[in-house]
Amino acid sequence: MMNITIPYVKVKFDEFNRLIFSGRLPEIQVQLSNAKTFLGQCVCKKRLAADGRPEYYDFKLKINTRITLSDQELEDTIIHEMIHYYIALNRLEDVSSHGPVFIRLMNEINRNFHRHISVSFRGTQAQREEAVDTRSRYHVVAVVLFADGSSGIKVLPRILPKILNYHRGILKDKRVSQVQFYMSNHPFFNRFPCSSALKVHLLKQSDFIDYLCDAQKIEDILPVLCSSSKITGRYSFSSIRSSFNV
Numbered sequence: 001m002m003n004i005t006i007p008y009v010k011v012k013f014d015e016f017n018r019l020i021f022s023g024r025l026p027e028i029q030v031q032l033s034n035a036k037t038f039l040g041q042c043v044c045k046k047r048l049a050a051d052g053r054p055e056y057y058d059f060k061l062k063i064n065t066r067i068t069l070s071d072q073e074l075e076d077t078i079i080h081e082m083i084h085y086y087i088a089l090n091r092l093e094d095v096s097s098h099g100p101v102f103i104r105l106m107n108e109i110n111r112n113f114h115r116h117i118s119v120s121f122r123g124t125q126a127q128r129e130e131a132v133d134t135r136s137r138y139h140v141v142a143v144v145l146f147a148d149g150s151s152g153i154k155v156l157p158r159i160l161p162k163i164l165n166y167h168r169g170i171l172k173d174k175r176v177s178q179v180q181f182y183m184s185n186h187p188f189f190n191r192f193p194c195s196s197a198l199k200v201h202l203l204k205q206s207d208f209i210d211y212l213c214d215a216q217k218i219e220d221i222l223p224v225l226c227s228s229s230k231i232t233g234r235y236s237f238s239s240i241r242s243s244f245n246v
């Protein structure tokens, strides 16, 4: 589906409202988005109602136009957001955004209307590539090697004290055997958050090493500068996002 437009989304909303929700969903404001991380979103404001329970208002349906979806994927995304809309409007309590209430409604709709709605959309390789920022920008990439053979990376700002802090903080963990720093402008690294947080994105070396082949290694000036140790930060691991939120 190329060239998604607001009128098109509204037509689909009306169609599924009649077909699936008996026409009970009020008209909703539709926005298109170029975001990299979600396919659809149903956003709203929250206030306390007279009965003391939260109520939701000012709903907006956001649909992603960055990632090329098939007609079916786009329709399933719209219906997915309509389930969120239905749950919030009716103040159905669920334990999380895709909790048992959501799943029950989703499964019912999939069964009755032959849809393929899911709670996370992994996408094809091509769709994941569309989510990537392809601008060429220089980053400092820390490659963290662990004693057990695993590895990871962290994209850092190009600010020496922040690089030093990261180096010092990460080496405090006995599981870390080595940290190397590179300057790279490969767009592959754009997908990782650039910050000085003490984090490591776990990644097999074979999954990133090719992107560093023409990177410039930042030589070992760092250990010399890192003798003082004021840093006591803890760091955390995360796996890279490989699916889109819906």
Ligand SMILES: [Zn+2]
Residues within 6 Å of the ligand: 080, 084, 097, 098, 119, 245, 246
């Ligand atoms: Zn959702």
